[in-house]
Amino acid sequence: MILYTTGTGNSQSVAVRMAEMLDDKAVAVDYETSRVEARDEKRLIFVMPVHSWGPALFMMRFVRRCTFDKRYTEAWAVFVCGDNCGNADKIFAKALKKKGIRLVAAYSVQMPNNYILMKGFGIDDAELAKEKIANSELRVSQIVAAIQGHADDSVPMYTRGTKAWLKSGVVYPLFARMAVKRVRFRTTDACVSCGLCEAVCPTHNIRLVNGRPVWGKDCVQCVACIHRCPKRAIEYGDVSVDMGRYVHPDLQQNLHFVKTKDTQNTENE
Numbered sequence: 001m002i003l004y005t006t007g008t009g010n011s012q013s014v015a016v017r018m019a020e021m022l023d024d025k026a027v028a029v030d031y032e033t034s035r036v037e038a039r040d041e042k043r044l045i046f047v048m049p050v051h052s053w054g055p056a057l058f059m060m061r062f063v064r065r066c067t068f069d070k071r072y073t074e075a076w077a078v079f080v081c082g083d084n085c086g087n088a089d090k091i092f093a094k095a096l097k098k099k100g101i102r103l104v105a106a107y108s109v110q111m112p113n114n115y116i117l118m119k120g121f122g123i124d125d126a127e128l129a130k131e132k133i134a135n136s137e138l139r140v141s142q143i144v145a146a147i148q149g150h151a152d153d154s155v156p157m158y159t160r161g162t163k164a165w166l167k168s169g170v171v172y173p174l175f176a177r178m179a180v181k182r183v184r185f186r187t188t189d190a191c192v193s194c195g196l197c198e199a200v201c202p203t204h205n206i207r208l209v210n211g212r213p214v215w216g217k218d219c220v221q222c223v224a225c226i227h228r229c230p231k232r233a234i235e236y237g238d239v240s241v242d243m244g245r246y247v248h249p250d251l252q253q254n255l256h257f258v259k260t261k262d263t264q265n266t267e268n269e
């Protein structure tokens with residue numbers, strides 16, 4: 001089973017491609033699931049974006065909350081980043097270990113950047129985004145080969161970047177504790193009350209009040225709402241005003257976040 005979470009579709013595209021290649025299923029993790037059943041002999045694989053040089057908080061919550069079938073003793077993780085991952089692998093391995101699961105290997109895939117919540121950042125230009133998406137195809141094949149035991153040892157499979165201990169050991173915990181509480185999203189007059197932001201928010205943190213989204217205090221900064229708004233009607237304070245928006249060209253809205261009671265009712269069955 002390939003469990004994934006995504007903000008803008010990069011991780012979804014990796015998970016879906018891996019599922020095709022491994023003849024497995026890609027399942028978007030949700031807020032309700034508390035137990036993950038092993039349905040067959042297939043592997044347990046996690047695919048998630050890197051946030052602040054750590055695993056996406058929504059996936060961390062999922063792992064902490066869930067009970068995993070005892071047959072799952074091993075897992076693989078794929079970190080989908082814009083540049084590099086720091087020690088996201090080690091943080092995730094620790095969380096899995098508490099569940100009695102050994103992280104066999106971690107891989108990274110570079111995909112277009114989607115961080116637009118702070119000055120100095122922004123999405124990649126169209127050419128770079130296209131190049132990263134094109135390169136990701138080969139990368140995913142390499143990852144699948146490695147998982148199947150045919151790793152090409154000459155290819156580095158995880159991009160840690162520099163000062164990983166600082167980024168993941170200091171910045172990520174700060175992000176987890178503080179940044180997520182600074183919910184500065186707002187809507188502009190372009191909002192047409194379609195409710196997509198409410199539907200795609202993994203933590204159910206957005207409610208439409210008088211037709212306009214209102215954000216609560218449980219944001220994991222997945223940035224789905226701000227990028228996926230079809231009218232570009234969401235801003236983050238004033239920081240995002242001059243920044244572009246991004247979604248993966250193959251994003252399947254209905255695959256991202258469908259509320260299921262357990263992972264057996266997968267949305268792409």
Ligand SMILES: Cc1cc2nc3c(=O)[nH]c(=O)nc-3n(C[C@H](O)[C@H](O)[C@H](O)COP(=O)(O)O)c2cc1C
Binds near residue numbers: 080
């Ligand atoms: C809150 C936040 C923090 C991020 N931090 C990192 C990071 O530390 N390193 C990195 O390479 N990319 C970082 N990114 C970029 C994403 O990891 C990257 O764009 C990823 O492909 C998004 O995947 P998704 O479309 O599945 O959400 C960050 C994005 C967000 C929203």
